[in-house]
Amino acid sequence: MPVTNADIARIFYEIADLLDIKDANQYRVRAYRNAATTIERHPKSVPDMLDAGDDLTELAGIGKDLAEKIEEIVETGSLQQLEELKQKVSPELAELMSIPGLGARRVQQLHEELDISTIAELEEAAKANRVQQIPGFGEKTQQKILDNIRHSGERRTSWFAAEQVVEPLVNYLRSHDAIDEITVAGSYRRHKDTVGDLDIVIVSEDGASVTQHLVDYDAVNEVVARGKTRSTVILRSGLQVDVRVVAANSYGAALHYFTGSKAHNLALRNMALDRDLKINEYGIWDGDEQIAGQTEDEMYSLFDMPVIPPEMRENRGEIEAARSGKLPKLITIDDLRGDLHTHTVDSDGAATLEEMAEAAQARGYDYLAITDHSPYISITQGLDASQLAAQIDRIDELNEGFDGFRLLKSCEVDILEDGTLDMPDDVLKRLDLCVCAIHSHFDLSRKKQTERILKALDNPNTTIIGHPTGRRIGQRKPMDIDMERVMEAALKCGCYLEINADPDRLDLNDVAIHMAKDIGLKLAIATDAHKPSALAYMRFGVYQARRGWLTADDVINTRSWDDLKDLLDRG
């Protein structure tokens, strides 16, 4: 029974939302959410741990009660408690909470006052000006709700969440004897930050039995279509999976076709048409004769190109670059020499300086920047000036004991509303680098927000702008910023922007990264790790960097500390 961490987390999140709407004890609600997050982010499969006899109460936020509930979910695929709760609280209400600005109380009010249960009903009521008449609501709140409903149109899954679904699914499919090859294509293969659905290409001579094998998968919730060469199912996670079965001699063509992007494929197809050739998912054809298609290499070779990495296939000039031999040698995870954005228990992290240093060395890094928060966002329990000074001294001491490794003294300093930094300059001067970031006032006008960051760059101690747009995938849209102006300014003053590799952020995104590359601005890739295992998020940042065409040279933390130090020196 392949229950995933994501399945368990989803059930706990839903219980939390429903309990919240039901006005349950806030700490109980939080306990469910904490547990869900722990499980969702846990690097190992919790069902596997259970299988191996591990004690789940060892996990943070999981006690005896929740451990038993996890066991029930793993055994039965569902949880009785949730089903009972759904009888008492309309489950659609939980969905309303996904609209920014609507929490449990307001959802409850909307339900009681206007009998609203769905997003559609809410939209209708807001348009009819009925929402603003509820006590505590007003014109602006109503407008904000309408705006946010419009923005919540497309539902895509983060790449990270998709991976949790893909791995067990592919392992399951692979177990079938009739399957010779299997690759997940589509935007997943292109490492796009979010994935709409999964396109899986399979080589097999027996499509019918492959399809049967697919629909037999435990996590299949709905079979939309089933055929010998093509089937569509929807998994419990809500993710749609399209499976295409082809013969071995069409594998490359199918892979290319279903990897996309559409724009890239179209460009290649037009090149083929110029030569009176035809490209489809079965191959490249000269009349009735297949002249390529067994491998992607064959496909691209025919047009005098090397294989273009999937991440670049967006028709952003990659075909021209490939044909003229100017395809960049994209950065890989092995190019990284250190991480430049991490937290410890000194603010809101989970591990000590020593533990983070040990984890970084285990990854083979030469250096690790400790960037605990400044005080402004009080929830992070950030360091004030004297506490940061004390941390600097401790890092100096620790560094004496390392061989071929060093902790970098740093801080994630809040950029305040007026663009000033949340830490006095005399302390900032002592740091190796300074990661400045915005955690408040996300809604400023484009002009004000841009000037806010420009002012932060003016401070001679600033070296890196962390998570520059503040977006959280599926939760918070990016701030309105004139990114080109910010990048030009950063380039001019010798600063850098971050690719935050946290899978919920991936900020900068691929488009902005590409822009930086065009301008000649180098970037940092950093994880924002709040615990040792999160240092592994680096690969998500690397994927985005590859989508933005970055080479190792374009990323500052591919360098030795001596070389990095020179780059960080604003002179």
Next chain:
DNA sequence: GCCGTTTTCGGCCCGACTGTTTTCAGTCG
């Protein structure tokens, strides 16, 4: 519901901001 205990119950990161009120509830991080 978890956790850590003065081992059986009390505390649980808690302050800022927004929009609504006119002193505060709700949301966010």
